[in-house]
Amino acid sequence: MSSAFLALKDLSITLSGATIIQHMSFSVRANTLTTLLGPSGSGKTTVLRAIAGLNTRVDGEILLDGQAIQQLPANQRQLGMIFQSYALFPNLSVFDNVAYGLRVQHQSAEAIEQAVTGMLATVNLSDKRDAYPHNLSGGQQQRVAIARSLVLKPKLLLLDEPLSALDAQTRVDLRDQIRDYQQKLGITMLFVTHDQAEAMAISDDIIVMNAGHVQQQGAPMAIYTQPANVFMAQFIGHHNLLTGDQLLALGCHHTRTQAVRAAHHYIVRPELFFREEPQNAGPVVAIAGHLISATMLGDRIRYRFATAVDQLTLTVERLNHTTPLALNQPLTLYLREHDVQEVGPHA
Amino acid sequence: MLSSTERFYARFVTLLIFIYLVMPILATIVYSFATSWVKTILPEGLTLKWYQQLVTNPDFSAALVRSLGLSLGTTLIAMACFLPVVFYVNVYAPSLKAKLHFITILPFTIPGIILVTGLIQVYANLPIPKSLILVLAIALLSLPLTYQVLNNAFIAHDFRAMFEQALVLGERPIPAFLKVILPNIKSGIFVAMLLTFTSAFGEYVLTNLLLGGNFETLKIYMYRLMQSNGQASSVLTTIYFLFLAFISLILILIMRHANTPSKERSKHS
Ligand SMILES: Nc1ncnc2c1ncn2[C@@H]1O[C@H](COP(=O)(O)OP(=O)(O)OP(=O)(O)O)[C@@H](O)[C@H]1O
Ligand SMILES: [Mg+2]
Numbered sequence: 001m002s003s004a005f006l007a008l009k010d011l012s013i014t015l016s017g018a019t020i021i022q023h024m025s026f027s028v029r030a031n032t033l034t035t036l037l038g039p040s041g042s043g044k045t046t047v048l049r050a051i052a053g054l055n056t057r058v059d060g061e062i063l064l065d066g067q068a069i070q071q072l073p074a075n076q077r078q079l080g081m082i083f084q085s086y087a088l089f090p091n092l093s094v095f096d097n098v099a100y101g102l103r104v105q106h107q108s109a110e111a112i113e114q115a116v117t118g119m120l121a122t123v124n125l126s127d128k129r130d131a132y133p134h135n136l137s138g139g140q141q142q143r144v145a146i147a148r149s150l151v152l153k154p155k156l157l158l159l160d161e162p163l164s165a166l167d168a169q170t171r172v173d174l175r176d177q178i179r180d181y182q183q184k185l186g187i188t189m190l191f192v193t194h195d196q197a198e199a200m201a202i203s204d205d206i207i208v209m210n211a212g213h214v215q216q217q218g219a220p221m222a223i224y225t226q227p228a229n230v231f232m233a234q235f236i237g238h239h240n241l242l243t244g245d246q247l248l249a250l251g252c253h254h255t256r257t258q259a260v261r262a263a264h265h266y267i268v269r270p271e272l273f274f275r276e277e278p279q280n281a282g283p284v285v286a287i288a289g290h291l292i293s294a295t296m297l298g299d300r301i302r303y304r305f306a307t308a309v310d311q312l313t314l315t316v317e318r319l320n321h322t323t324p325l326a327l328n329q330p331l332t333l334y335l336r337e338h339d340v341q342e343v344g345p346h347a
Numbered sequence: 348m349l350s351s352t353e354r355f356y357a358r359f360v361t362l363l364i365f366i367y368l369v370m371p372i373l374a375t376i377v378y379s380f381a382t383s384w385v386k387t388i389l390p391e392g393l394t395l396k397w398y399q400q401l402v403t404n405p406d407f408s409a410a411l412v413r414s415l416g417l418s419l420g421t422t423l424i425a426m427a428c429f430l431p432v433v434f435y436v437n438v439y440a441p442s443l444k445a446k447l448h449f450i451t452i453l454p455f456t457i458p459g460i461i462l463v464t465g466l467i468q469v470y471a472n473l474p475i476p477k478s479l480i481l482v483l484a485i486a487l488l489s490l491p492l493t494y495q496v497l498n499n500a501f502i503a504h505d506f507r508a509m510f511e512q513a514l515v516l517g518e519r520p521i522p523a524f525l526k527v528i529l530p531n532i533k534s535g536i537f538v539a540m541l542l543t544f545t546s547a548f549g550e551y552v553l554t555n556l557l558l559g560g561n562f563e564t565l566k567i568y569m570y571r572l573m574q575s576n577g578q579a580s581s582v583l584t585t586i587y588f589l590f591l592a593f594i595s596l597i598l599i600l601i602m603r604h605a606n607t608p609s610k611e612r613s614k615h616s
Contacts, residue, residue, distance in 0.1 A: 054514070074511070074514040081511075081515045083511070085505040090503075090504055101517055104516060104517045
């Protein structure tokens with residue numbers, strides 16, 4: 001991994017006697033937006049709080065820009081953190097909220113005025129400088145929180161599910177704005193979310209964690225197309241996760257690289273089934289069966305396909321772009337053997 | 348909807364209750380200004396003589412000073428003990444809230460006499476002045492009320508995140524508390540202080556049991572007067588009543604202010 005800006009080494013975290021994170025290591029490259037993605041309760045917030053210095057019992061090493069920070073109190077780490085609840089100071093105006101950190105640093109009034117005004121313009125809140133938090137919409141409040149952190153030019157900005165309390169449209173808008181600030185201001189962001197689509201849309205890098213462990217780290221495309229293990233395949237969702245037994249029963253004896261083994265796990269992505277036999281694609285398996293349901297997803301239709309193999313149904317997508325296919329009619333789908341991928345066991 | 352007879356009946360009952368509650372207070376107030384009011388429906392004349400007499404009585408000023416001192420001491424000690432706890436629990440250990448809530452109910456269930464006996468047994472041999480024990484005991488008795496009011500002040504916002512946010516922005520913990528937490532709970536603190544103050548000011552049982560005649564507070568003085576001089580005691584009751592009414596008014600004003608969000612304030616700036 002080139003130029004690790006933030007590195008967690010062998011991090012273990014204990015909260016009220018329970019070990020939440022055990023021997024976790026990962027790193028984040030400078031000037032990237034990296035998401036920490038995982039199901040609820042997987043320990044994302046706990047890791048973020050440890051990096052910010054808000055957890056008490058932390059073992060292991062946290063390196064920020066080459067400096068070990070795990071011993072520093074929160075107020076000396078020079079990071080930014082965005083809380084899910086915005087954590088605006090209700091007794092202070094928008095301007096005073098954003099100016100808070102600069103005042104702590106005893107900057108001059110002119111410097112503060114200039115920095116805050118500029119930052120409010122960046123987040124498009126110039127007209128709200130004298131408003132109070134409770135008079136702002138959720139999206140505006142979150143932008144104030146972002147401005148309050150960014151105005152300090154933190155080395156690293158941590159965001160804990162910053163969009164989860166917002167409506168769908170505001171979420172998408174603000175998500176793109178956050179990505180925009182990250183690129184314009186050239187800062188490193190570590191963004192926590194449990195929403196895959198969000199992670200896929202804005203990240204340079206995704207770290208998927210579960211039960212206090214890193215399951216996989218990589219670019220969004222790699223996370224989607226090459227899940228490292230069974231958990232990843234299930235988590236990313238709608239992959240067809242098959243055992244070797246099932247594949248053999250379907251008539252598939254090889255993956256791209258090796259022979260199918262009965263007790264191993266394999267995935268086949270839903271968009272890799274074809275209605276016409278692909279040409280020049282190496283060995284192809286023909287699977288007989290029928291469609292049992294169709295779900296409209298907007299840009300595509302997802303079908304459930306019941307095979308002749310006992311109890312085995314597959315999820316298939318993108319079979320037909322214009323009109324839905326008839327259900328319960330005999331249908332043969334084709335699968336290229338080299339599209340079958342082996343995945344490791346649970347991490 | 349109520350029919351008109353029902354409404355009349357409801358009003359009539361309300362009026363009766365009102366008279367039942369208010370008449371004694373009114374009578375006491377009038378009596379305190381009366382020259383003499385023995386066998387007539389209305390007093391024979393009005394005078395400030397009784398007030399003058401009471402206020403110039405050294406027993407009164409001594410009792411007043413004791414009561415004020417006791418209430419002030421109790422208020423300060425209660426705040427100094429409970430506010431940090433409530434803050435800590437809300438910001439650092441929300442999981443302890445349920446247990447703490449249970450503990451704060453305990454004083455309700457322990458009769459004063461048991462509390463006093465217990466306190467004396469525990470502290471009698473230690474070189475601690477009894478007045479300090481009294482202050483601590485009254486502070487303890489006010490715990491359910493004080494805790495509830497203080498705790499409610501922490502419900503409105505995510506104070507934990509606010510406090511931590513201030514730290515991450517580079518603030519040290521104590522200034523963070525003063526700048527980010529305190530301004531947002533100050534009306535709660537003020538209400539809690541007033542309530543503790545008034546409950547200490549009106550405390551009788553513990554004071555009497557623990558210190559008795561050695562430490563005559565206004566309340567104890569009031570009972571003593573009642574037995575000897577009816578008019579003087581009605582003067583004291585009136586003063587006492589007006590004092591409480593005044594504090595209640597302040598409480599109502601604060602609570603009303605706290606309940607209307609600072610929309611107006613922000614419009615003005
Ligand atoms: N103070 C605490 N004491 C004990 N256990 C805790 C504490 N805080 C969190 N936990 C536990 O640690 C685990 C991880 O919690 P954490 O909040 O980090 O998860 P998360 O991934 O952020 O979840 P979510 O997506 O729901 O926010 C959970 O099982 C939680 O119950
Ligand atoms: Mg969380």
